[in-house]
Amino acid sequence: MMHTIQAPATVLVTGASGYLAASIVKELLDRGYSVRGTVRSAAKGDYLKNLFKAHEPRFQYVIVPDMSNAGAYDDAVVGVDAVAHTASPTTMAARDPQDVIKPAVAGTVNILESVKKYGPSVKRVVITGSCGAIVQPKSGDPVVYTEADWNDHAVDEVQAKGVNVDSVQSYHASKVLAERAAWNWVEEHKGETSFDIVTILPAFVLGPLLNEAKSPSQLNESSQLFYYKTKTEAPPNAATAFFANVVDVRDVAFMHAQAFEIEKAGGERFIAAVAPSSWQTIYDALNSANPPLANIPKGTPGAPISNCAIFVSKKAQDILGVKFRSLQETAVDMVNDLREKEAQWSA
Incomplete structure (x- = not known):
């Protein structure tokens, strides 16, 4: 069975007003798709309609106030050909881990249930997870992560510590449990659905x-x-400490669109990551830009990253054909964009 879609098909994008989701909407509209976005309020939807007015009438929005309610997406999935499920709590500040975990898991299961009942034309659901779902503690210098990894440690931490757990572990556990719920749901409903x-x-x-x-x-x-x-x-030790692998929002949006169009992407996990980073590597990238950027911290130029971890994204490059932007391009574009916004904030 062919599970791919092509423009001018209609894609539902959940949580469409989010940082990544808005870029996914743009990527799909630029490719000629029609997009239906779910938002929590008319104000968020109207902002997007105005942002994408050049693509009218191919962008529409529907209001889904709470994705954790059963049936929340029932109306939204009617008549669409594919779904990008990006909506999920992204806060690291929750006091109770269940405040993040429950809506993440419920939202993911709800979208699949709604598609099964009311989305017979849906061929593929692309779910935005997180590298937080793979970063289990392991040894190595550097530590290397692939799609075979699962961060069961975060889930164990939540179960052991409850409300006393570190909020980052709560967030990571929500990503593990929501993604696992999706794969388990697909396994349980084999033969009952026409999408992957x-x-x-x-x-x-x-x-x-x-x-x-x-x-x-x-x-x-x-x-x-x-x-x-x-x-x-940043203080020297904080500047050179590994903090994350970085990826450009535009490249992640590209990967979502490719995942709809490439048949053999079905049933796969894909890491989206370019390079391990510290704040020092970001300072260095910004300070070596041409033309140079003013007022960027210097730190200790060239200082290596300590306690490095590498997220391997070869599978995404091989199957989805993504060519990742450099850290420098991403960082420069982001600084310039934020400085433009800053001028409006202070105007």
Whole structure:
């Protein structure tokens, strides 16, 4: 059975006003698809309609106030050919891990249930996961992660510590449990459905923003962190410590679109990551840009990354054909974009 789709098919994008999701919507519209986005309010939907007005009438939105309610997506999936499920809590600040885990798992299962009942034309569901679902503690110098890894450690931590667990572990556990729920659901409903799934696991996503942010406090968490870290000098040890593999938001959006169009992507997990980074490598990339950027912290130029981990994204390059942007291109474009926004915030 062919599970691929091509433009001008219609794709449902859940959580369409999010940082990554808005770039996925743009990528799909640029390829000639029609997009139906789910948002939590008319204000968020109207912002997107205005952002994508050049593509009217191929962008529409529907309001889904709470994805964790059973049947939340029943109306949204009617008549679409594929789904990009990006909606998930991305906060690292939850006090109770279940505040992140329950909606992440319920939202994922709900979209699959709705497609099964009301989306007979859907051929593929692409689910946005996270490299948080693979970063289990392991030894190595550097530590290397592939799609074969699962971060069961985070799930164990939540079960052992409850509300006392570290919030990053809660977030990682939500990503593991939501993705596992998706794969388990597909296994349980084999033979009852006419679609397959793909999961895409981005590392730390950076790059220009399409989503609405009227102040620094409205930036999503990765953008906010980048905004402040590139304005103030980090202490030497903090600057050179490994903090994440980085990936460009535009490349992750490209991977989602490719995952709909390439048949053998079906049933696969894909890591989306370019290079291990410290804040020092980001400072170095920005300071060596041409033309140079003013007012970027210097740190200790060239200092190596300590405690490095590598996320291997060869599978995405081989199957999805993604050619990742360099850390420098991503960081420069993001600084320039944030500085334009900053000028509007202070205007």
